[in-house]
Amino acid sequence: MNSQELVSYLDELIFSSTGKHIDSLQMSILKGVLNGQKYADIAKEYNCSKGHTKDEAYKLWQVLSDTLGEDINKSNFRATVERVVGKNNYGIIVNSSQVDKLNFCSNSYPDIEENNDIIPDDQIIIDSIQKKTKRETIPRLVKLGLTVEQIAEVLELSIQEVSKIIASQNL
Template sequence: MNPQELVSYLEELIFSSTGKHIDSLQTAILKGVLNGQKYADISQEYNCSKGHAKDEAYKLWRLLSDTLGEDINKSNFRATVERMIAKNFRGIGNIGQVNKLNFCPNSANDLEDNDDIINDDKIIVEAIEKKMKRETIPRLVKLGLTSEQIAEVLDLSVQEINKIIVSQK
């Protein structure tokens, strides 16, 4: 997985966990750390002080620690994330090259294991998508959409939309 793919993956995890996106400096910090840069180099490229970059990095490491459930800092960031990705993709392909997965197992047992993992991933993705849809409802209401319009756009039932609207009040 290249640094950009890893950053995108982490951004999606953070957003699904918090409902908020990381900012451009935090993205630059992730990319910089993955490329072995020091905070001074990152701050120079981003046109901010080293202290500001360090402060934002501290916030980012706390956010990632909370999201991933492990203590993360600059020195253990890459190893921790790679280990977590390897754990999530256990038994599939070459973990060193996560972006080149082998979905052609050699035995029927391997196929069953991969089906379980793929089904688990589908359930996780569906749950994240549903959570994101639910979090979007109040913003769509503020834009003046009706429950029926929101239900059609988000592919949810009108009853579910109304239930969420009422619970937000």
């Protein structure tokens, strides 16, 4: 998986969590951080100020933290991605100081017990669709009178995530 594919993967995760895609500056920030760039260098390439880049990066780290359930910032981004990917039983191998390829090595797939037809990429897609479906179910459960806590428990989502969705949709 190259850095563009990783950014696309993270964009899909964020979209399934927030309903919004990352913008082009945020994509540049992710790629730049993966390649060890400083915010000033990313800003220069994107033709904006360092301050604006830092502000957008802060928002991006917050969204990624909420989406992945881990505290993420510039300094721990690469390690956190490795850990999160590792939770899905992938190993991430970075072979150079500049990341242009990420190789995923499978170990075992406990979520794919007997069905050998599902490959890891398919499982990621399935998980993403399941999360999106859960998020789309929240408004109907609110209309049925369930509390935030009940919805979170039923859908196996965090109370914070359910509250965000309800607030964003003015339910």
